Structures are given as structure tokens and as C-alpha cells.
Amino acid sequence: MDITKEKIKRIGKIIFKNNSYLTTDNLKDLYHIINEFENDIEVDLITFSSETDSFCKGVNIEELVNYNEAESKIFSFLGQRLIKRMRNLKKIIISLVNGNALGAGFEIVLASDVIFATKRSMFGFPETNFGIIPGFGGTQLMSRKIYETFTKYLVFTGEKVTADNLFEKGIITKLFDNNDEMTNFFEEFAEKLKQRSVFAIGLAKEVINNGIEIDLEKALLLEQNAFTVAFASNDKREGMSAFIEKRKPKFTDRWEEFKKL
Incomplete structure (x- = not known):
């Protein structure tokens, strides 16, 4: 997955492109980008979005199948390092989700401060389908945002859930019919935040x-x-x-x- 960064109207934008999979290399890139935006006095808030049909599909299993224990630990460390940094940043992080956010992609969404999503978006932890579990903090982030039993249901079954479902449970901040509607609302929301301390x-x-x-x-x-x-x-x-x-x-x-x- 290619990742681009932009700085427009005091917003640091992180944009996912191409195949929407996370790798060791682009996890390092994401970590450095959010650090750069955190230390940039011309950036007031940070967004994650995607120009692909999915927000982020998580990890490519065809690559992950070749990992041994040591490699998987490094991969989990890099993912959790990113998640912890997102949580510790002083600046607001907003995920604009239009499409599937699965596995590690869902974990990035959960680490955000504000989550906007279109109704077509789906979320889930498919890892148990592949004989593993979430490794970037999903089991902990989810259970801190909502009750334990729903977290277990998602992780145990590996099923996808709708944006409507997560909105009803308070995980998604606001729901939109389409991406244009979400983008327009975000622009107004960002202007409001930029007027605050x-x-x-x-x-x-x-x-x-x-x-x-x-x-x-x-x-x-x-x-x-x-x-x-x-x-x-x-x-x-x-x-x-x-x-x-x-x-x-x-x-x-x-x-x-x-x-x-």
C-alpha cells in the first residue's frame, strides 16, 4: 500500500492508496508521518482516509503466512507502537472511513479520537479465520470503548459488522450516506475545531x-x-x-x- 501525506488548511492528511494492506515498511512510514505532524506548528489536526474502495484491509495473509515467531513479534511491535503513538499524540486524530476497515485497519480506526464513516463501511477482526488473533491492540482498544462481550463476539467469530451497528454502540462518532456528505461535514467540523484552543x-x-x-x-x-x-x-x-x-x-x-x- 502506498501512503501519501498532505498538509492543507492546517490539517495533516494521511491517505491510503492502492491495495490497502499494511506492511512492516509502511507501518514505519506511518509512525514517522504522525510524529512529523505532531511536531508541525502549522498542523492542528490529523486525518486518516483512503482513495481505494476499502479504507484498509489490514494485513496481506499471503505475506503473513511466511512470518516466523520473531518476525511476527516485530510486526506486532511496530503496529502497537503506531497505535500507542496515536493515543499519546496531543493533536486530534480523525478517521474518515469509506469502505472496509478490517484487522489492523480497524485497529487504526479504533485508536483515532473521532471516527466518521459512510453507511457502506464494514468493520471486523477476521484474524481467527487464519489461526491468529488481532496483534495491533484491537482486543484492548475495543474492550475499552465498549463492553467486553461484544469485543469477544467480534474477535471470536471474525464476522464483519456494519457502520450502523458500531454507530448505535457509540464507537462511530457520526454516520453518513456517502463519502461526499462525510467530506463536507468534516470540512465544517475541522473549521470548528481550529477555532478552539x-x-x-x-x-x-x-x-x-x-x-x-x-x-x-x-x-x-x-x-x-x-x-x-x-x-x-x-x-x-x-x-x-x-x-x-x-x-x-x-x-x-x-x-x-x-x-x-
Whole structure:
């Protein structure tokens, strides 16, 4: 699968092309691309999309059949490294799904912060059909987004489920009749996000993602600390002043700048 990157209107776009399969090489490419976008002060959010009939078919079994234990461990490591990086990024990641997202492709979708999909899209973990299990974090990401029994059903059966099904369960953020409708909505949604504080959004993402992993008492303390950090920011002063003065805020705090300190 070829992967291209674009930077348009402060959006870092990652686009899947050709056969929609993930490999060792393009997993490394994806990791470097999202790191590049994360550190680019001219990028506010990141998207995954596809120009093929499928969003991402996952892994080519004809290649995977030749892997031994060591090679499979490296492959899983690279996939999980990408998934963890997506979760740890301060910037919002949005998957725009139009077509099948299967196996590792579904895992990339699940690691995104926001998921938009067309009604024709299908999702699933087909790995048990091939004598293996999901290896890029699917069993863990899915069970953190929804109840354990549905995760087991998908993984055990290897069946595909519709976008409607996942929308009803709250996994898909918004559902669309076709790709044009989804693209138009996304453009409006992106403009709305770009008017918000990138710094505050990054804090919120960090608190939500990390809070899932710990007990409520510690999660509440995590939120309290992040809330306090927000009050030390320029964006807090600007946002509240703009509200009082009845004008649009001009947010300036950037995570890229904090990393240089």
C-alpha cells in the first residue's frame, strides 16, 4: 500500500492508496508521518482516509503466512507502537472511513479520537479465520470503548459488522450516506475545531485517554491537575477575556512550543 501525506488548511492528511494492506515498511512510514505532524506548528489536526474502495484491509495473509515467531513479534511491535503513538499524540486524530476497515485497519480506526464513516463501511477482526488473533491492540482498544462481550463476539467469530451497528454502540462518532456528505461535514467540523484552543484540546485528550487506564480516584486527580495547568496558560486568559469582551478568541499556546522548553 502506498501512503501519501498532505498538509492543507492546517490539517495533516494521511491517505491510503492502492491495495490497502499494511506492511512492516509502511507501518514505519506511518509512525514517522504522525510524529512529523505532531511536531508541525502549522498542523492542528490529523486525518486518516483512503482513495481505494476499502479504507484498509489490514494485513496481506499471503505475506503473513511466511512470518516466523520473531518476525511476527516485530510486526506486532511496530503496529502497537503506531497505535500507542496515536493515543499519546496531543493533536486530534480523525478517521474518515469509506469502505472496509478490517484487522489492523480497524485497529487504526479504533485508536483515532473521532471516527466518521459512510453507511457502506464494514468493520471486523477476521484474524481467527487464519489461526491468529488481532496483534495491533484491537482486543484492548475495543474492550475499552465498549463492553467486553461484544469485543469477544467480534474477535471470536471474525464476522464483519456494519457502520450502523458500531454507530448505535457509540464507537462511530457520526454516520453518513456517502463519502461526499462525510467530506463536507468534516470540512465544517475541522473549521470548528481550529477555532478552539489546541492546548486545551491536547490536555483534554491526555486526561481522557490516561484516565481510562486507572481507577476513578486517580483519574479525578489527573483531571484536577490538568485543569490547574490550563489556568496557567495564555489560552485561558485569552479565552475568558474574549468571552467577557464579546469577541472571538485568538489562541496562541502550542504544544510544539512547550516541547522545546
